[in-house]
Amino acid sequence: MGFASFKRYLVIMPPMLWLALFFLIPFFVVLQVSLSDPALSRPPYTAIFSWNGLWPTGFLGDLENYEFLLSDSLYVNSYVNSLKIAANGSLVCLLIGYPMAYLIARADARMRNTLLLLVILPFWTSSLLRVYALIGMYSPNGFINSSLTWFGVIDAPLQLMQTDFAVYSGIVLTYLPLMILPLYSALEKLDGDLMEAASDLGATPLATFWRITLPLSMPGIVAGSLLVFIPSVGEFVIPALLGGPDQLMIGKTLWTEFFNNRDWPVASSVAMIMLAFLVIPMMFLRNTQRAAEG
């Protein structure tokens, strides 16, 4: 048995070491940098330990960056706004995605496969290009404005870009498939007899939907909303291309802090706080998925 388990570790160890090195340890590096101060050196931050050559002799890190973040309205607003946009975006995706998932779940086998494929297809196309396609729709001389002008509906172009509307459109276009897939698998499991029984007993279609379909599809609603919410919180491309300069989102703030201000310690603490925000929804998502499997 000892030899067999040794051979098992030949399978387990290589990917385990890879993930430890390239996924786990990096977070400790980020934590370390977030406790340091910016410096005019390469790399541009100070050490958080003093060394005597062999072992650390003192701890030099501090929570200054975190205090700075929590006292500066720019960062607080970025976090609050990101959470708000991600929550509203999930809701919009749910409202648009539910009828689609319902239609797919009720379609016959061949139609179902085609309808599902049509949902998955855009998801495989680069999200950058899909967001770019929205610029072509919304910009002052884009498709919507030039069409409306041509038909004489408007005289001056509408301000569509750099608005909340544009950002939400970007979230829908990017993450709608992630909402539909778990909704579909929850709705697919629904027993059609239940709905039939309800209508035989005199329930209106609306009552049947409200009291049977909706509660039973709740696991899909929760999983889908989390799958949209989590990546939306840290989103960079959508606010950078579709949002205005005053539409703060934390992913964009981190990017600016790192690439434009070159303040690595502050960028690292922004990342640590973002993770702290997301740990709870992430755990929640894992539990929902496990419940759906088991």
Next chain:
Amino acid sequence: MGKRHPLVLLLAGFGYAILYIPILIMVIYSFNSSKLVTVWAGWSTKWYGELLTNGQLVDAAWISLKVGFWSATIGIIFGTMIGYALARFRKFKGKLFLNGMATAPIVMPEVVMGLSLLLLFISMESLIGWPAGRGLLTVIIAHATVGMAFVAVVVQGRLSDLDISIEEAAMDLGARQPYIFFTITLPVIMPAIIAGWLLAFTLSFDDLVIASFVSGPGASTLPIVIFSKVRLGVTPEINALATIIVVVVAIGVIIANWFALRSNQTGTKDEA
């Protein structure tokens, strides 16, 4: 609501329209002969020709293809190992740990992933001198890490659907585990592995954020170049490039779907 309630059809149709209209308009405008995106001046394929002579875009596309190929290949090797270990090894030290680490990259925000890997690479370089600078290698490592997580999920799912009794029968008949893996398990999960490779490749090919952090001079991937152009507004060349990518991806997805359908039809529990 009835089976095909008109309201459901209407609302679902609206959803599909939202997904497809922007892409469709982009595709149509890529054939516009005018440089001005707003003015329709007749059909033309000249932007496709200009694309091929744009050295910067062609170089970036080549870099992205290389990065995608290698990261997806590393991704399926390690991802298959993870998926197999999680689905087939009953209990081992660190199973929960491996499970957690293998699924976390999927939900990790890209900005955090990119920043943390860049800081790691810089610390490693100052400690042990490797990797020397940022470039192709660092982007491949970063994308492989995300890719293997997705492959692990796909492979694990496929293996838990697969009837384990075939593998157990082979073991009872005295076959060794590596032999069983390569002659029975691997052929059956191959469609899942191929689908996983395509998924990992696509994720790598599409990624802007992680690559922007860990890439270096001379290793600008296609999304990095596209992003720098797109920031300045809509250009007909990017429309043409996007159209090509959309068509290639559509073909890829249809092939992957075919593989997935076929893998569902062979050797699942329901049919056994």
